[in-house]
Amino acid sequence: MSGTDSSTLRRGLGVLSVAVREEPWIFTAALLASCLYGVAPVATSWVLGRITERVVLPAFEAGRTTTAALTGAGLAIFGVAMLRVVGVIGRRVGAGIMQFRLQATYRRKVARHYLRLPLSWHQRHPAGQLLSNVSSDVEAVWAPIVPLPTAIGVVVMLLAAVVSMALVDPVLAGVSLLVFPAVGLLNVFYQRRLSPLAARAQSLRAEVSDIAHESFDGAVVVKTLGLERYETERMAAAAERLRDANIAVGRTRGRFDPMLDALPNLGILTVLAVGTVRLAAGAITVGELVQVAYLFTMIAFPVRAFGWVLAELPRSSVGWSRVRHVLDAEGDRSTGELRLADAGPISLHTRGVSYAYDAGNVLHDVTLRVGSGRTVAVVGPTGSGKSTLAALMVRLVDPLEGDVLMDGKDAREMRSGEVCSAVAFVPQEALLFDDTVRGNVLLGLKVPDERVWEALEAVEAADVVRALPQGLDTRVGERGATLSGGQRQRVALARALVRRPRLLVLDDATSSIDPQVEGRILTRLRDARVPSTLVLVAYRQATIALADQVVHIERGRVVDSGTHEELLARCAGYRELVTAYEREERRTAGPDGSGVAAIEEGRTA
Amino acid sequence: MSRITRESGSATGTFRRALQVSPGLREGLLVVAGLALLAAAGRVVVPIAVQITLDQGIQRPGSPQTGFVLTTVAVCAVVVLATAWVTYLMNHRLYRSTEAGLATLRVKAFRRVHDLSAPALSGERRGDLVARVTGDVDQFSIFLQFGGMLLVSLCQLVVGSAVMFAYSWVLTLMVWAVFVPLLLVSPPMQRRLSQHYGRVRARAGDMLAATGEAVVGAAVIRAYGAGDLIGRRIDTAVEEHRRAQSRAQRLVAVTLSSGEVAAALAIGGVVSLGVVLGVHGRLTAGELVAFLFLVTLFIGPAQMSTEVLNELQNALAGWRRALAVVDTPIDVADPGKAGVDLERGPMEVLFEEVGYAYPAGPPVLHGISAHIAPRTRVAVVGETGSGKSTFAKLLIRLADPSSGRVTVNGVPLSEVRFSSLRKRVVMVPQDGFLFDTTVGANIRYGRPDATDDEVRRALATLGLRSWLESLPQGLRTPVGQRGEALSAGERQLVALARAYLADPDLLVLDEATSAVDPATEQRLQQALENATRGRTAVSVAHRLSTARAADRVLVFDKGRIVQQGTHEELVAREGRYAELYAAWMSATSSGAGAP
DSSP states (O other): OHHHHHHHHHHHHHHHHHHHHHSHHHHHHHHHHHHHHHHHHHHHHHHHHHHIIIIIHHHHHHTOOOHHHHHHHHHHHHHHHHHHHHHHHHHHHHHHHHHHHHHHHHHHHHHHHHHHSOHHHHHHSOHHHHHHIIIIIHHHHTGGGTHHHHHHHHHHHHHHHHHHHHHHOHHHHHHHHHHHHHHHHHHHHHHHHHHHHHHHHHHHHHHHHHHHHHHHHTHHHHHHTTOHHHHHHHHHHHHHHHHHHHHHHHHHHHHHHHHHHHHHHHHHHHHHHHHHHHHHTTSSOHHHHHHHHHHHHHHTTGGGHHHHHHHHHHHHHHHHHHHHHHHTSOOOOOOOSBOOOSSSOOOEEEEEEEEEETTEEEEEEEEEEEOTTOEEEEEOOTTSSHHHHHHHHTTSSOOSEEEEEETTEEGGGBOTTHHHHHEEEEOSSOOOOSSBHHHHHHTTOOOOHHHHHHHHHHTTOHHHHHHSTTGGGOBOOGGGTTSOHHHHHHHHHHHHHTTOOSEEEEESTTTTSOHHHHHHHHHHHHTOSSOOEEEEEOOOHHHHTTOSEEEEEETTEEEEEEOHHHHHHHOHHHHHHHTHHHHHHHHHHSOTTHHHHHHHHHHHO | OOOSOOOOOOHHHHHHHHHHHOGGGTTTHHHHHHHHHHHHHHHTHHHHHHHHIIIIIISSTTOOOHHHHHHHHHHHHHHHHHHHHHHHHHHHHHHHHHHHHHHHHHHHHHHHHHHSOHHHHHTSOHHHHHHHHTHHHHHHHHHHHHHHHHHHHHHHHHHHHHHHHHHOHHHHHHHHHHHHHHHHHHHHHHHHHHHHHHHHHHHHHHHHHHHHHHHHTHHHHHHTTOHHHHHHHHHHHHHHHHHHHHHHHHHHHHHHHHHHHHHHHHHHHHHHHHHHHHHTTSSOHHHHHHHHHHHHHHHHHHHHHHHHHHHHHHHHHHHHHHHHHHTSOOSSOOOGGGSBOOOSSOOOEEEEEEEEEOTTSOEEEEEEEEEEOTTOEEEEEOOTTSSHHHHHHHHTTSSOOSEEEEEETTEEGGGBOHHHHHHHEEEEOSSOOOOSSBHHHHHHTTSTTOOHHHHHHHHHHTTOHHHHHHSTTGGGOBOOGGGTTSOHHHHHHHHHHHHHHHOOSEEEEEOOOTTSOHHHHHHHHHHHHHHHTTSEEEEEOSSHHHHHHSSEEEEEETTEEEEEEOHHHHHHSOSHHHHHHHHHHHHHSOSTTOO
């Protein structure tokens, strides 16, 4: 147990040393301010002790005083207290600036790294996790930064306090040597007891949140099945667990906080008792007694700050390991110096490519050729690997085995940016950014608005955009939320077309568009004035019929390829897949039950 | 669009309402207040000990009187320990009653969200609703974790002032004179500060949104080489967040320093003025030193009080937002005990001149009259936005008509108890939302007491046995969040089985989406047919093959029923249906298979 604790401590301190190396100057400034803050109470109590002796007691005894003595005393106390003010502010502001800068630096680093990492890495990491890496993990890593200078200041404070007391009287200093370590130890013990309880409350909070999310997401299902009571009970059970966990945290706080308050007070009382004895022995003066007692009241609270840093360290080092996991991930895709042909549609050749996700192989030894300017449809059942093949074709991912050749050259050897500039890909789910329509179509491309309109016309979205309140300047909202599914897909298509790509890969990119409109758009693409090689992942017969060649894929392998008619004639699986609608037509037109036989037949075939 | 009442009102109003919603809160709060006062009183014992020791133990002639001082110290030590014990009791009570109150509030707000109608819910952002039953309530709970100490601190201000007053009213007034301006300036300061923090939170949201795009849009960004564009946007968002943090902190520094300066002034003033008073015989040396100790007891809470009040405001705001949910009126209400239970058996539905408009929206249904006879299968067709989905919503009372009425077996729908209605009338919604558990558990949501065997039988009847066998762990296969581990078509199958298991008399179907591959789609179609056999069924049809199989078709256009009849009748006639059908046929086949 203590072994892991000390390694946590070591790792935590390691993270802090990174912080100091990153921002040495601000850290130094904050540290100096903290030392000032640490010395100030000792100075204050010393000044107070001297004033008690030289001004207060003589004045009370004599029954008179001088204005000079009074002003001097007031100013001395005010002045030394202002030292503390400067220390407090400097420490707080300095530590804050340091923390904010470190947060920003690491957030940028992590996010930029997300942009660099290959798609295959993204596919292995859920979005929620990546977002929490950027937000809460980075936050956790630098959380100890704010109390860190304070803690160091407190160490200075304790040293100064013990030294100043020892100068007064070693016996009284002995009292402080009993009390301060006791406060420190109690606090460490407290934080250790508290942190697992707090972690449990935190995870239960997440559980309550998950239930609320899920339940509200499925509100319609809950309603239509009358599950309100069931759901409320589920929530109530979680809310009660959270309540009990919060009470457990509160009870621990409730037990330790009063103890931590009581210890310095007992210390002062001890000082009074011991001090009186020492006074009787003539070892100290009244002023010195006041000085030591006052010092106790001033130090009692800051001593606890030390525990806070220790409490944040485990969370910090966990956050750091998560952030490092991202930053240490292998970065760039390799690039070379090759270039594509200067103009004209690109020919595409996948030569024996295989690809696998963690779950297993999805593509085995896929070889296919798409001639320059040809239109090819990739057809296959759900999960057959079509989308992965599409991603390989545009070099979103690299094959584990085999090569993808564009114009006969290995895509991995192309110059950086070469593939992006000539190839466009539209995924199944049209992803729009929280930007204007223009911004979404252009995505950084610099061309005049006429080109944007031209692309929107080609996908029959120009009228829709014209009808929007601010036309091209209308913001589409998060993930394009203000547009319908079909409109989103059309904007995503326009994004591809505005680039006049020489190879266009559409991964079932028209599923939400009205079939008739879809037909017109695709025909327009195939017969475009600026020709392009076109690869379509599709289901609908009308779409497939546009292709010069059809490739049928099942379970990650090419089963057959040829024209639509050829495949219909010779490939049973293909027939089953693409004629499903028509067979269903016949089935629903016919007597009940005949369809069942058709399905069973299909499954066993 | 939001229905939830805008949260407003005074702190006391919020508190009174909170007590009504969570009666558990009242229990023990008075006790807590009493204990807090005791705990605060216990804390002034140390300054008093200092005064007694100095004045009577050390400064008296014949001093120091060691025995007297030791006795005083021993008594005070007992008081200190007792104070700690009382504080513990107070904390304990405080957490127990408030946490119980918060849990009650949370559950009530949660329930109220489910009691809101579907149109009312669609006007709310999901994230906001979740926040109201989670983060907003948590905020108060987190505040409380520090709150016990703070409560004592505030009492300490009062008790401390009283003791100071007893020693010297002049010095007390002086201390107050230094702190009162601070207390007066601080509320506007705190308001500005909370605006700043609001901005920090908003910028944090922007930052997450920008990063979210980099993550969710990973494929598109790589396909279009847009990494730099998005990267710059993230940089800007991160920088904006940092700036907002720094600006907020600057204000914190000002607030903090004004408190510290006031403290320095107070202590300096007390010493100077105290000596003058002492010279005139109105204060002893011990009292002066004790006063200085008291001032330090006073400074902490006074400095904190502004920050505490601000935190309290935030926490109250969270509580208010949760209470606002509880106070949102239910627009589609369960008639409850006054309502009617539906008899089991064939169900007949009648729409009489029904009109509907979404809250603050244009009307979407006009004068709909339709009769759905028992045990018929009705298909509802029309383009997107023609009103067919709204028709389905009114049919199962997810919303109430703005005009006209809907009756089932002669009973107005609004008079049927929910407990009965939700058993007899079940809908399979379009998006097959599943809970993050197993396939079997999701199906069982239709009838929670069903055994595994019954679930299997239901699947078999629907013709889905082979599908069940194809699942890696059968009924125990986990479906993932929202069912995302299954394909869209498979989610629909589970949703359908769930509805079938509920065995309703009226089944309303909102059909599968276009993203389903043909093989699954066909399986789904067959299951649908088996599920609807022998009961009244209304299908909102996106594919006209469903209409073809139905006994009757209702054709919707622009919020009205423009045609009714069987598929054959409608195809033969010129009109909306014939147009829709022709368009559909040309899209689904290459022409070769058309009849």
